[in-house]
Amino acid sequence: MNITSPLLPSLDTFNKYLAIAWHNKWLTNNGQLHQILEKRLCEKIRTTNLSLFNNGTVALLVGIKALRLTGKVVTTPFTFPATIHALVWNRIEPVFCDISETDYNMDVTKLENVITPDTTGILGVHVYGNPCAVEMIHEIAKIYGLRVIYDGAHAFGVEIDSKPITSYGDVTMLSFHATKLFHTAEGGALGYADPELKSRIDYLKNFGIKNEEEVIFPGINGKMSEVHAALGLSVLELYEQEYENRATVFRKYTNLLENIPGVIPLRYNSNVTRASYQYFVVRIIPEEAGFNRDEIYRKMRSAGINVRKYFFPLASNYNCYHHLPSARPEILPVANKISQQMLALPFYGALTDSDLEKIVSFLKT
Numbered sequence: 001m002n003i004t005s006p007l008l009p010s011l012d013t014f015n016k017y018l019a020i021a022w023h024n025k026w027l028t029n030n031g032q033l034h035q036i037l038e039k040r041l042c043e044k045i046r047t048t049n050l051s052l053f054n055n056g057t058v059a060l061l062v063g064i065k066a067l068r069l070t071g072k073v074v075t076t077p078f079t080f081p082a083t084i085h086a087l088v089w090n091r092i093e094p095v096f097c098d099i100s101e102t103d104y105n106m107d108v109t110k111l112e113n114v115i116t117p118d119t120t121g122i123l124g125v126h127v128y129g130n131p132c133a134v135e136m137i138h139e140i141a142k143i144y145g146l147r148v149i150y151d152g153a154h155a156f157g158v159e160i161d162s163k164p165i166t167s168y169g170d171v172t173m174l175s176f177h178a179t180k181l182f183h184t185a186e187g188g189a190l191g192y193a194d195p196e197l198k199s200r201i202d203y204l205k206n207f208g209i210k211n212e213e214e215v216i217f218p219g220i221n222g223k224m225s226e227v228h229a230a231l232g233l234s235v236l237e238l239y240e241q242e243y244e245n246r247a248t249v250f251r252k253y254t255n256l257l258e259n260i261p262g263v264i265p266l267r268y269n270s271n272v273t274r275a276s277y278q279y280f281v282v283r284i285i286p287e288e289a290g291f292n293r294d295e296i297y298r299k300m301r302s303a304g305i306n307v308r309k310y311f312f313p314l315a316s317n318y319n320c321y322h323h324l325p326s327a328r329p330e331i332l333p334v335a336n337k338i339s340q341q342m343l344a345l346p347f348y349g350a351l352t353d354s355d356l357e358k359i360v361s362f363l364k365t
Contacts, residue, residue: 001355003306005348006178006185007242009234017230026226029206033229037184040236045157047166047191051201052229056153056175056188058222060086062204063171063190066197067121067147074114075123076106077316077327077335083125083151084315095119096316096326099335103269104128104342107334108136114326115140121147126155126165128310129276130269134160134168149173152191156182157243159274166191176232181246181278182239184232187224245349246277252353253280253345256360262289263363280347281310282363283338291365293341300362310344 017033024032034052042050053059064073064086073087077096087094097114100107104127111122122141124132132150141148150168152158153175158165166172176187190201200217203210208219257265264283268275286292293309300307314335316327329336345359 001305001346001359002348003308003344003346004179005350006183007181007235007238009231009238013234013237014231017233018227021226021230024226028223028225030223031226031229033226033233034224037224037229037232037236040233041189044236044239045166045191046159046164049192049195049198050166051190051198051205052224053188053190053205053222054224054228055186055222056173056177057082057086058205058220059175059188059190060149060151060173061089062201062220062222063149063173063192064090064092064121064123065204066190066201067149067170069121069147069149071118071120072116073121073123074106074111074119076125076127077314077332078104078127078311078339079125079151079315080153080311081315081318082153083123084318084321087123088320092120093118094123094315094321094324094326096324096332096335098332099127099338101334101338103130104338105130105132106137108133108140111137111140112144115144115146119144119146121149123149123151124169125151125153126158128266128281129154129158129278130266131155131158131160131165131168131272138168153177153180153188154278155276156180156278157274158272158276160271162273164191167193170194171197181242181276182232183235184224184228187228187232242349243277246347247275249347249349249351249356250275250277250280252356253347253360256356257282257363260289260360260363262286277347279310279344281342281344283341284343284363285341289363293343296362296365297343299365300359303362305346305359305362307346308344309339310342312339312342314339 205222208217
C-alpha cells in the first residue's frame, strides 16, 4: 500500500492534448498548452498572477532571486530539503526558527527573536497544507522591512477565510510533482500579488532573455514543457473528483482515529475554508500511545504499508546545515521533538474502508 497514488488520466485524454503540441510542432518555450494551463490554473485557484515552472524547486530558486533576497532569511527546519537548499543556492544563510506544537508551522511568537540587521526575508512553509500565521507574519515583516515568500508545495488550492493562499506574502511557490494531488509529473509555479513581478520572474526562468538580442538578468532554465502542460491539463479534468474522494477519506480517517490514546490526527486551522488534502499525518505521543513513531513505522513498513516520516530528520540536523548557529537543538526544542513523532499515512482517493481499517489497526496496538 503506497503513501500516495498519482492521479493518472486516460491515455486518450492525454493524447488529446499531446496532439495539439504535435500539430504545432512546439514542445517548449511558452507554447499553446503552457498558456492554456496557466490560464486554467489561475481560474482554479483564483489568482491573476501565475508563472509555470519545470519543478517547484526551481520555482522557489527564482522566487527568492526575483525578490532580491540577500544575507539571511528566517525559515523553518521542519520541511523538505528543497526549501533550505533554495536559500543556499542563492547564497543566503538560512536562519531556523522553532515551530508551533499545534500546527507544526513556524512559531511566529519566536520569529522576532531570530531577526537581525542582516535579515532580508522570511520563508514560511505551509506544512501539510496548513497555512502559516500569515497575518502575523505580514505584520512582523512590515515592522522590519522584510520580504515574505511561502513554500506552498503542500497548499495547492488552499483558501484562508475564502481568500486564496497565493494572496499572502510577496510570492508563493506551488509544487506539481507527481506525489501531489494536482500534478504535471514534474512541475511547479509561482503565484504573487504584485503583477509587476511577472515579467521579472518570466525572464529569470528563461535564461534572462528579453528578446533575440537582449539578456537582462542572470537567468536559469525553469520553463515547463508542452508535454508536462498536456499532462497537467489532463489531470485537471480529474482533480475535483479526486479532491472530493480525498475529503471523504480524510473524514473517515479522523473518525477511525478518534479516542485512540496518544495518536493525534492532522487538523486544519479553523480559518481554512478550503483544504489541500495533500497529506494525512498523525502525531504519536509515546507516553500516551504506549509506542513510539519509529516502532510503528517499522511494523507498518514490514506489513507492506508505505508510511513516511515527514519530516525527519530536521533540515537543521542535516550534515550540511547542523553547523549553523540557529541549528542548535537547544534553540529548536519543539521542532526536534515533533520530527520524531510525525507519521504520514497512505492517503489517496482510492483507499477503501478495509484499507483504512487495516492501517488504523496498527495504531491501536
